[in-house]
Amino acid sequence: MSEAMIEAISWLSVAATMAILALYEFRFAIRARRPTERVARQAHETLREEWFAAISTTPGTEVLAVQTLRNSLMSASVTASTAVLGLVGAVTLSAPLLRESFILGGMPMFTPRLALELVLLVLLLSSLISSAMAVRYYTHAGFIGAMPVGSESRLRWTATGGLYVRRAGVLYGRGLRNLILLSPVLTGIVYPFAGPVAAILVVRGLQRFDRLSKQTRSVHHPEA
Template identity: 55%
Template sequence: MSNATTWLAAFLTVAALLVYEGTLLLVQQRHPARLAHADLREQWLSALSDHPGSEVLAVQTLRNSLMAATMTASTAALGLMGAVTLAAPSLNSTFGDASSMHFTARLALELVLMMLLFSSLVCSAMAARYYNHAGFICSMPVHSQARQRWAPIGGV
C-alpha cells in the first residue's frame, strides 16, 4: 500500500468519526437525550423522596448504574493499555531518534485511538463518581433536612 493510500485511509477513518460525532451533536440539539435523561433523574428522585422506605430501592438502582459505569471505565482502561502497548514501538521509533522523526498514518491513528480511549475512561470515571455521590444522597432518610438540601444535586 502506498503512503498516499495509507494517509487517505487514515483521513477517511478520522473523517467518519467526526461526521458521526457531528451528526450526534445536531440530533441532540433538536432532541437532547442528555437533557431528557437529566429530567428523568430529577423526577425519579422527587418521586422516591415522597415515599419513606424507598431509600434501599434508590441505592440499589444507583449501584447498578455505578457498576455499569465501572465496567465501561475498566474496559476503556484495558483498551487504552493495549493501545499503548501496541503503539509503543511506533512511538519509540518516531520520538526516540530526533534525527529521523516522521509522522505516519499509523502513528496518527494510534494517537487518535489513545485519545478516544482516554476520554472514554475519564467520562466513565466521572459517571462513576457522580453515581457514588447520588447514592449517598439517596440513602439519607427521605424527610431529613440534609436530604432536602442535597436533593437538587442528586437529581441533576
C-alpha cells in the same frame, strides 16, 4: 502501485474515517441544542433526573434508590476497567513503535498508522476519565439517595442529587460511546482502506440508538 501512492491512499482513508465520526458527533451536538428535536440521550438525561426527584418524595424508597445507583455505579466501573485495560495494553504494544516512528534515522516519521494509534489512545483515555467521573457522581448520589425521605438533609440535597445523577449518566454514556468509536479506529489500524466502511457502519448503528422511538416521542410530545 508505488509506496507513495499507497501511503497517500492510506492518509485519505484515515482522514475519511475520522471525518465521518467527527461529522456525526458534530451533527448530533447541533441537534441536541434544538428543543424541538429531542434525541435519546437527552430524554435519558431527563429520565434519570425525574427518577431521582420521584424517589425523593416517596418514603420507603431509600433502599431501592441505593440499589439502583449501585447497579449504575458498577456499570460505570466496568467501563472504566475496560478502558484502563485497553489503555495499558495499547500503550504497551504501541510505545516501541511510537518511539521508532517519531524518530527514525534522526527524522520525524508521522504515518497513517501512527495517527490512528494516537486517536486510539485519546479515545481510551477519554473513556477512562469519563467513566471514572461517572463513578464519582454515582457514589455521591448514592449517599444522597440513602438519606431518609422528608428529612431536612434530604430536602437540602435533593436538587444536587438530581444534578449528580444527570451528570453521571452523561459521563457514563460518553465513556461507553468512546469505546464504540474504537471499532473503526482499530479496523483502520489493521487495514486502513476498511476504516471508512467501519466508520459508516458504526455511525448507522449509533443513529438507531440516538433516535427516539415513535412511542417515546409520543410520550414526550403527545401532540406529535
